[in-house]
Amino acid sequence: MDWNDIGRNIFELLNYDSNAPMIFSSGLFWALFLVFLPMYALVRNRRWQMVLFVVVFSLYFYYKSSGWFFLLLVGTSLIDWALSRVMIRLTSRRGRLWCMWGSIVVSLSVLGYFKYANFFLWNWNQMVEGNFQPLDIILPVGISFYTFQSISYIVDVYRGDVRPTESWLDYLFFLSFFPALVAGPIVRADYFLPQLRDKREATVGEIYMGLWLIIVGVVKKAIVADYISQYNDLIFASPTGYSGFESLMGAVGYTMQIYCDFSGYSDMAIGIALIMGFRLGKNFDFPYKSRNLTQFWRQWHISLSSWLRDYLYIPLGGNRKGVVRTYVNNFLTMLIGGLWHGAAWKFVFWGAMHGVGLAVHKACRPWLDRLPRWWIVSAVSWAVTMIYVSLLWIFFRADSWCDSWLIIRNIFTDFSIAYVMPFVEVRGLWCVMMAVIIGSHALPRRWHDAVSQWFVGSPWIVKLIVFMVVVQAVIELMTEEVAPFIYFQF
Amino acid sequence: MRNGYTGLWTLLAISFITIVAVSAFDSINVMGFELKTSGIISRITEPYHGSGCQDESVAVADSMVADTEKISFPVPVDTASQRILLIGDSMLEGLSPRLAAYAKQNGHELYTVIWYSSTSQIWGECDTLSTFIRKFRPTYIMVSLGANELFVRDIERKRDRHVKSILEQIGEIPYLWIGPPNWKEDTGINRLVEKNVAKGAFFLSDGMHFDRARDGAHPTRSSAAEWLDSIARWMPDNCNHPIRLLRPDNGVTSRAKRIIVLQPKK
Numbered sequence: 001m002d003w004n005d006i007g008r009n010i011f012e013l014l015n016y017d018s019n020a021p022m023i024f025s026s027g028l029f030w031a032l033f034l035v036f037l038p039m040y041a042l043v044r045n046r047r048w049q050m051v052l053f054v055v056v057f058s059l060y061f062y063y064k065s066s067g068w069f070f071l072l073l074v075g076t077s078l079i080d081w082a083l084s085r086v087m088i089r090l091t092s093r094r095g096r097l098w099c100m101w102g103s104i105v106v107s108l109s110v111l112g113y114f115k116y117a118n119f120f121l122w123n124w125n126q127m128v129e130g131n132f133q134p135l136d137i138i139l140p141v142g143i144s145f146y147t148f149q150s151i152s153y154i155v156d157v158y159r160g161d162v163r164p165t166e167s168w169l170d171y172l173f174f175l176s177f178f179p180a181l182v183a184g185p186i187v188r189a190d191y192f193l194p195q196l197r198d199k200r201e202a203t204v205g206e207i208y209m210g211l212w213l214i215i216v217g218v219v220k221k222a223i224v225a226d227y228i229s230q231y232n233d234l235i236f237a238s239p240t241g242y243s244g245f246e247s248l249m250g251a252v253g254y255t256m257q258i259y260c261d262f263s264g265y266s267d268m269a270i271g272i273a274l275i276m277g278f279r280l281g282k283n284f285d286f287p288y289k290s291r292n293l294t295q296f297w298r299q300w301h302i303s304l305s306s307w308l309r310d311y312l313y314i315p316l317g318g319n320r321k322g323v324v325r326t327y328v329n330n331f332l333t334m335l336i337g338g339l340w341h342g343a344a345w346k347f348v349f350w351g352a353m354h355g356v357g358l359a360v361h362k363a364c365r366p367w368l369d370r371l372p373r374w375w376i377v378s379a380v381s382w383a384v385t386m387i388y389v390s391l392l393w394i395f396f397r398a399d400s401w402c403d404s405w406l407i408i409r410n411i412f413t414d415f416s417i418a419y420v421m422p423f424v425e426v427r428g429l430w431c432v433m434m435a436v437i438i439g440s441h442a443l444p445r446r447w448h449d450a451v452s453q454w455f456v457g458s459p460w461i462v463k464l465i466v467f468m469v470v471v472q473a474v475i476e477l478m479t480e481e482v483a484p485f486i487y488f489q490f
Numbered sequence: 491m492r493n494g495y496t497g498l499w500t501l502l503a504i505s506f507i508t509i510v511a512v513s514a515f516d517s518i519n520v521m522g523f524e525l526k527t528s529g530i531i532s533r534i535t536e537p538y539h540g541s542g543c544q545d546e547s548v549a550v551a552d553s554m555v556a557d558t559e560k561i562s563f564p565v566p567v568d569t570a571s572q573r574i575l576l577i578g579d580s581m582l583e584g585l586s587p588r589l590a591a592y593a594k595q596n597g598h599e600l601y602t603v604i605w606y607s608s609t610s611q612i613w614g615e616c617d618t619l620s621t622f623i624r625k626f627r628p629t630y631i632m633v634s635l636g637a638n639e640l641f642v643r644d645i646e647r648k649r650d651r652h653v654k655s656i657l658e659q660i661g662e663i664p665y666l667w668i669g670p671p672n673w674k675e676d677t678g679i680n681r682l683v684e685k686n687v688a689k690g691a692f693f694l695s696d697g698m699h700f701d702r703a704r705d706g707a708h709p710t711r712s713s714a715a716e717w718l719d720s721i722a723r724w725m726p727d728n729c730n731h732p733i734r735l736l737r738p739d740n741g742v743t744s745r746a747k748r749i750i751v752l753q754p755k756k
Contacts, residue, residue, distance in 0.1 A: 002535075009534050027509075027530055034502055041495040204494045211498060226705075233703060234583070237711045238743070275498065426751055464501050471505060475528050 014064070021065035021141055021182065024214070024268040025222040025474065033272075040276060047199065051173045054276075058178035062142070065182055069140035072110065073176055079106050080150050081171040084157045084164040100158040104151055111147045114139050119343035142182035144340055146175055148307055153189040155311060162189045170196060179272040183265050185283040185303035195278050202277035208456045208463065213271030215455075215470050220264025222474045224433050225257050231430050232257055236398055239406035244415030245423065247407045253430070254397050255390040256437050259288060262301070288389075288441050291381040292368070293357040296389060304340070308333050327362065331355035341396070346404070350396045357388055516643055532641055532677075565690070567725075567732045568664075571597040574733075575626050576746070577619060578634030579608045581671065584714020585634055587743035592722060595738040601626045605752035609638045610679075614652025618752070619659040626748070630733055631663050636670035636679040637707065645678045646685075653686045664731035665691055668721060671709055672696040690730030693721050715743065 013028055022029055036057055043049040062070040080103050087099035117135055124130065153174070156162035165171045173196060180187050202210075235242055235250025242250070263284035273280045280303075287300035297305045313333040319326040331352065338351015361368075371377050391408070398404040424431050440448075455463065512518055513527040574593060576586055582604040593600040603622050605612065613619055613635060623631075633656065639645060657665075667687050669680050676696065684692045698720070701713040709717055722735035738744075 006534055013534075027528065030502070030506055034499070034506060037495055037499050037502070041499075202494060204497070207494050207498050211501075230703075230705060238587070275495075460497055460501065464504060467501060468505050468508065471509060472525060475509070475526050 016063055016065075016067040022061055024265065024272065025218050037275075044201070044277075045199075048169075050199075051169050051196075054178070055169060055173050055176060058173075058176040058181060061178040062176060062181055065141045069138075069143075072140060072143075073146060074172065076107060076110060076146070076150060077172045077175045078168060079103060080154055080175070081165065081168045084154060084171075087154075087157060088164055096158055100154050103154040107147045107150045107154075111143055113137070114143055116339075116343045145184045145186055146181065148186045148304075148311075148340075149175055149189070152186070152307060152311060156189050162193060165193065177273070177278070179269040179276070179278075180280055183262075183269070184301075185266055185269065185280050186307050187280055187303070188307070191281060192278070200277065202275060205456055206277070207275050209452065210271040210274035211463065211467070212452050212455045213267045213274065215467060216452075217264040217267030217269075217271060218470055218474060220260040220267065220437075222264075223470075223477060224437055225260035225264060227477050228253050228430055228433050229257050229261075231427060232397075235407065236403065239398070239403045239410065242410065243419050244410045244413065245417070245419035247410040248415065249423065251390055251394050251407060251411065253434065255288075255386075255393050256434055258393060258397075259284070260437060286441055286445065288386065289382075290385055291378055292385055293354065293361050293388065296385060297354070297358065304337065308337050312336060327359040330358050330362070334358065346395050346398070346401070350392050353392050353395075516641075529641060532643075564727045565730060565732060567734055569734045570629075571599075572630040572733050573599045573601070573626065573628045574630045574632060575601050575603070575622060575628035576632045576634070577603045577613070577622065578605070578632075578668075579637055580604065580606050580708065581634050581637050581714070584709050584711055585668070585718055586746055586749070587711070588715040588718040589632070590744035590746045591738040591742045592718070592735050593746070594744045596734045596736055598630075598733070600746040601628065601748045601750075602746040603750045603752065607638055608635065608752070610635050610649050610652045610656060610683075611639075614649075614655035617659070619656060622750070623659065623661075623663070628663060630731070631660055631665040632668060633660075633665065634668040634670075636676075636683060639679045640670060640672060640674065640676040642677055642679070645676075646682050649679070649682060650686070653683055657686060664733075666721075666725075666729060666731075667692045669693055669695040671698065671700050671717065673700075673702065673707055688730055690728060693724060693729075711743070 022032075039053060040050070043053050059070050059074070062073060083099045083103045087096050090096050090099065114137055117137060121135065153162065153171070157164045165174070170193070174187070174189060174192055177187065177192075232250050232253040235247055236254070239247065266283040270280045270283065283301060283303050285299040285302065287296050290296035290299055313329055316329040316332060317325050318329060321329075332355070334351045334355030335348060336351070338347045338349070338354070341347045341350070368381075394407055395401075395404045398407060455466065458466075509528050510530050513530045513532070515527055517524050517526055519525070574589070576582060576589060578585075582602055586600070586602045586604070590600050590602075592598070601622075603618075605618070635656075639649065642648060665687075667683055669683065669692060670676070672680075672695070680694060680696050684694070695717065698717070700709040700717065702708065703710050708714075719737065722737060725732040725735060
């Protein structure tokens, strides 16, 4: 054992690596959190020390994932904060408007350059049959999330809904708060900043509820999503190589994978924040229980859909300007929501189709509301919603239009139940995981609440055992041994 | 530390210390169940290699396979149609479709036996390979094993007899052992295989760059196809029994004549 090697390996682990962004379910984060937690507990009630300490840790967290782009975050926060301070000193509406738009333009320009420049260049190339080379741009992690936070802050300050922070450090704390920095939830200033001002202690119950959320998140993200993705990836990598039934399982699998992946990470973020005494709000509320698309968007990525509602849909006129404008506003909001997910036409299409679905649901609502509340009606509503959502996830995930249509065509033209038993036999663990996650959706909410309350109230040793069992389960599926791809068809 | 956090910190610390301490072992046996360990200690204590040492795509990486021990002079390519048996771990998911395309292009038949999570130990301890040799009567065997043994400590002592057992089962049939696509430096599996196989019967994949699937280990489909292309390019001048592997069209994959899937051994 060479101490020099050990030192260098640790340094390398702590250094920025574009291939290894820091995620909450990693051993490195766990180790760093062990250092962070006692120091945070010590400075918890000394406000300036606490804010400074968390900001430094958050910036390091961002540096580990995005390298020197953390300076971009610092710069953005400085501009926002300065403009917000100027804004509140101005009395003229026009001047305040200029400040708001100044901040929004800066934020969107940065996002536009890093995320959409190559997309627009590519489209321009297609139109003029040009020969431009794509720009060598690296997308800073989490830029879409903190840009939306920054916009919500400046707009709320303009509207008078939020009192701007006295110090830049407070604003940087809000914008760079590490639990929500790289993958949300999109924290709103009007919800978060009062918590910073009126700081109160996290109770023991909240601390262990935070731990419970982390455990649930790890199970969803690092165990279920990461495992089932291995099969789903095969289907999407080679759409022609699989039967209709296998393609269908890949599509259903991806539907569950994206939920577990995203909501699991949100759960971890919310849990870590709760341990620190901050509430981030719910981001997912069993969206796959929804019986219509409107309900789905109220329960899926809640922080994004409510952001889009408050800062896009309502300013566009919402439902106040007639039926046609309501549909158009809804459609535009979803279109932009789609583009927010990524710079590609497939995301635009995905968002647009959700917009169409929402419009159709709104149009049919008077008729749907008259239907009897029988279970069969609920079941059909749920099935129609899930089929539509899952179908659109295919476009969201597939590499190209062609691949999306190939998978859909396979499902409808090459479907045979003869594949069912061999599939279950060969992909046993995949099926078990899918059954568990679908089954957990079928359980009443109060059962989930009861389990979390049981955990919070359980003896310390039980919590330790539960935590260690989950960690070991992650290791069983993630260690140096190659986790098996479940099955293949060449 | 404030009271509310003491319990949580103690819980996290005990778990972390346990996981780190246990990672000093390859695996631990608890009431008959073999539990994997995290590998944290080996990650921290491994010799430092710096970052970014692998940077060339397998598609253009002829130079990267130069480390493979060569035969002293090229052997004429066996142009006969072959019945190829491809055996190994989950890496075959990427290799087999591309090899099937080569087989189709060159008039060979391909039989694939994929045993998930398998190792040289698993294949070496049983007669599964002999059974499939009797069943398919291959004229050429390709083995892709080692990815699940990259970090086994003291591997040369533990696995030597298993590698020898596999080679004994292969017997006189011409073969090629395709080394694992390392994503980190191994503890000796490549060295062990190379030591046991005949000269020109081992393709060292270590040192190549692979685009990885999201598990960070398996090459993507296209990268695995390029991996197989590299093997086909390497064969004529370096292999002790090269077979005809003219390149099919770019990106083309196909299906083996027969695919057998074996589940992980528990």
